[in-house]
Amino acid sequence: MNEREKIIRLWFDMWIKKADLGIDNIFTDDVVYTESWSPKYENRKTVKHWFDEWNTRGSVLVWEIKQFFHQGNQTIVEWYFKTK
Template sequence: MEFREEIVRSYFKAWINNERDVLKEIFSENIVYSECYGPEYNDIDIIQRWFEDWHNNGEVLAWDIKQFIHDENITVVEWYFKCVYKDNASEFDGVSIIDFDDNNRIISLKEFQSKFKHYYPYG
């Protein structure tokens, strides 16, 4: 499980450091990636294109891991994300459900987000 955690850490770090070449080491050729706000990318070439386009307009300032949960080929990651994209700053908490193949490459990644600023309506 530690090996999978290192793969996820490498992926998050690639976004912070704009390291596109890492993607082919991490993802399978037929990766299916669902972002938390709707877009879906199918295929490593499309993901590399998205990664490059995104970095032409933005910068990831933080992508911090809070915890990992493992079950067979699936790893769940809870995280905090902060970026500037087209001069708009945003931050949110999130969860990724990541499915690995037998070669420890990511074949499916689904992101879900939560508002970063939480409030207590009854307290």
């Protein structure tokens, strides 16, 4: 498993466990994170706030990785996601 895949798996695991297991280690201060359905979070502090706030009212039950696609410095993930 390559390093990008490990980081993505860690990010998904954080949501399932409802625990920050290293947001500071996987995102830079100036990160721009865009959800699959368009909401955008600009900087690590905002990403952490979104993560913490969302987990007070929801739960990720399943976030299964189907496959990774790597092209140059980009990685795309096909996944199955279920929340409560």
